[in-house]
Amino acid sequence: MELFEYQATKATASSQPLAERMRPVSIDDFIGQHHVVGKETLLHQAIVNDRLFSMLLWGPPGCGKTTLAGIIARETKSHFIQISAVLSGVKQIRTVIETAKDQLRLHHRKTILFVDEIHRFNKAQQDAFLHHVEKGLITLIGATTENPSFEVIAPLLSRCRVITFNPLGDDDIRSILQAALTDQIKGCGRLNVSLTADAIDHLVRIGDGDARTTLNNLEIAVELACGAARNHGDEHPEISIHLEDVEQALQQKALSYDKSGDTHYNIISAFIKSLRGSDPDAAIYWLARMLESGEDPLYVARRMVRFATEDIGLADPFALGIAVNATDAVRFIGLPEGELALVQAAVYLSTASKSNSLYSAFKKVKDIVKKTGSLAVPFHIRNAPTRLMDDLGYGKGYKYAHDSPDGFVAQTHLPEDLVGKEFYQPKSIGYEKNIKQRVETWRSLRRKADHS
Numbered sequence: 397m398e399l400f401e402y403q404a405t406k407a408t409a410s411s412q413p414l415a416e417r418m419r420p421v422s423i424d425d426f427i428g429q430h431h432v433v434g435k436e437t438l439l440h441q442a443i444v445n446d447r448l449f450s451m452l453l454w455g456p457p458g459c460g461k462t463t464l465a466g467i468i469a470r471e472t473k474s475h476f477i478q479i480s481a482v483l484s485g486v487k488q489i490r491t492v493i494e495t496a497k498d499q500l501r502l503h504h505r506k507t508i509l510f511v512d513e514i515h516r517f518n519k520a521q522q523d524a525f526l527h528h529v530e531k532g533l534i535t536l537i538g539a540t541t542e543n544p545s546f547e548v549i550a551p552l553l554s555r556c557r558v559i560t561f562n563p564l565g566d567d568d569i570r571s572i573l574q575a576a577l578t579d580q581i582k583g584c585g586r587l588n589v590s591l592t593a594d595a596i597d598h599l600v601r602i603g604d605g606d607a608r609t610t611l612n613n614l615e616i617a618v619e620l621a622c623g624a625a626r627n628h629g630d631e632h633p634e635i636s637i638h639l640e641d642v643e644q645a646l647q648q649k650a651l652s653y654d655k656s657g658d659t660h661y662n663i664i665s666a667f668i669k670s671l672r673g674s675d676p677d678a679a680i681y682w683l684a685r686m687l688e689s690g691e692d693p694l695y696v697a698r699r700m701v702r703f704a705t706e707d708i709g710l711a712d713p714f715a716l717g718i719a720v721n722a723t724d725a726v727r728f729i730g731l732p733e734g735e736l737a738l739v740q741a742a743v744y745l746s747t748a749s750k751s752n753s754l755y756s757a758f759k760k761v762k763d764i765v766k767k768t769g770s771l772a773v774p775f776h777i778r779n780a781p782t783r784l785m786d787d788l789g790y791g792k793g794y795k796y797a798h799d800s801p802d803g804f805v806a807q808t809h810l811p812e813d814l815v816g817k818e819f820y821q822p823k824s825i826g827y828e829k830n831i832k833q834r835v836e837t838w839r840s841l842r843r844k845a846d847h848s
Contacts, residue, residue: 450726563605
């Protein structure tokens with residue numbers, strides 16, 4: 397690179413936000429998402445060996461989807477094109493296709509098309525490059541925060557591998573913060589800035605697994621601290637940023653649940669245990685403590701949705717709806733108006749009948765799936781859409797439940813090696829008592845049929 401090019405690049409980089417400057421440029425520098433980019437994963441090998449396949453990167457904001465696409469752009473020999481579904485339409489897609497054809501014809505290079513926020517493309521726009529993905533003219537990499545099953549057309553979805561990203565863990569966010577603080581070129585290292593432990597803890601918590609948000613918040617705090625130092629006439633100060641500095645910069649107080657130093661996790665634990673212990677008074681108290689200290693109300697709502705399925709389940713089928721409705725209400729009207737929706741949900745959940753049968757059943761099933769692998773689907777409950785499948789015995793012997801007067805037939809539906817296994821054990825509590833009676837009757841009839 398020529399000198400003037402280097403200086404121009406450096407000037408451009410210095411004007412970029414910290415989050416943009418700190419994006420890793422190689423797969424080995426990528427922090428987090430080890431299940432996706434770890435050295436033994438399929439995707440890591442595909443990138444290293446330049447054998448990319450069409451994929452959809454699905455995950456929350458700031459978890460590394462766009463960063464990974466940038467790494468692929470640098471490490472692949474293919475022609476790389478990036479577009480945003482927000483700004484692009486069918487015309488732009490057609491231009492991309494023509495460019496891909498030229499690259500293949502003139503340079504014998506494949507084309508990788510990265511589409512950010514692909515869920516914003518409508519059906520016609522997705523159809524525009526479906527054929528070219530199918531034929532291999534372009535390798536599609538789409539990034540989305542929405543469930544691809546609902547936002548991507550089925551033909552395109554079937555031609556892509558869905559790669560699921562998780563919110564970054566606290567340790568990952570700390571590593572990203574540390575890298576930004578020490579990097580002398582792209583980060584804040586040249587500013588001689590340090591953060592106290594409680595300041596870092598606050599940045600990690602309010603970042604909520606989002607690297608971009610966390611780095612943006614760090615940049616604001618650093619700029620404010622450096623500005624204050626310059627106003628005092630310090631030329632090259634050593635700047636230590638404390639919790640109160642971060643709070644002032646971000647206008648968001650740290651959680652200070654009480655003076656004894658209880659943590660965020662202790663309070664949410666107390667809240668959940670109060671719900672589980674059927675204590676509405678305690679549940680309201682801990683809820684108020686969280687909201688008054690600035691906790692994200694949607695975080696509390698999400699935990700109540702989880703509680704409704706894990707600790708109540710079918711003992712009270714209305715519990716999940718109450719929790720979801722409270723979440724929607726808070727999302728719709730915010731705080732303080734939405735506080736009572738959370739209170740209503742907390743009281744309902746704490747006074748509802750409790751059962752962890754669903755949680756226990758699914759845990760057992762997941763364990764046995766890991767142990768037994770891909771057991772064959774019994775022939776009598778297989779689908780037979782073709783003559784060949786029918787001739788092979790697919791669907792043979794299947795009994796249609798609605799043909800029975802009481803809507804039940806005693807036939808097995810589990811793989812042969814698991815016949816007789818009973819995972820779901822309903823309790824004699826609340827509405828689940830009715831379910832228990834029905835399930836026990838059906839299981840008894842199945843056992844008799846199996847024995848005969």
